[in-house]
Amino acid sequence: MSFGEMLEMVDILKRADYEGKYGPYPKPNVRKAKIMAKVVKSLHRHFGVRRSKDQLRKRWSDLKLREHEKYRKIRRVLQKREKRLGGHPSSEENTDPPPLEEGEIPPTQEDQEEEDMVELVTTTGDRDVVDPDLFTSESAQILIGEIMGCNLELENLNKNINDVIQKNKNIIDVLGGV
Secondary structure, three states: OOHHHHHHHHHHHHHOOOOOOOOOOOOHHHHHHHHHHHHHHHHHHHHOOOOOHHHHHHHHHHHHHOOHHHHHHHHHHHHHHHHHHOOOHHHHOOOOOOOOOOOOOOOOHHHHHHHHOOOOOEEEOOEEEOOOOOOOHHHHHHHHHHHHHHHHHHHHHHHHHHHHHHHHHHHHHHHHHO
């Protein structure tokens, strides 16, 4: 799962209070299933990937319990985005729409999806897919998050390579002494 996908998933789960910190909520399991379905749709819409709810639940659990550094990095990116956009997470916690006024027509599924839409930039192969009309500072922030994730992976690979080189030198030194 790419850093951008994880960023999108964590953003939705945090805004929707997936963990129920601001609850209690009636029918919490049904509520969590609906939130996870929203994540599945969003990842498919923005990244073209199909992930199961179970797969995303496991990834969410792994992020929180095992991958502390990556989770902290995602939270920092989201906090910076919030500061920049001037929002506060508690203002977006409730995912239920406000009650309709008398005589008001409920929004259609298509209208709701347009409201939920977030413009993203994704990559395919070795070139960026960028629609200049849809490119926003949020898209740039996601790309920056991707770069940060890639840089971390490169640093870890570089460290591992250096460790292997050092190990080989030690082995050669031992064999040279024999």
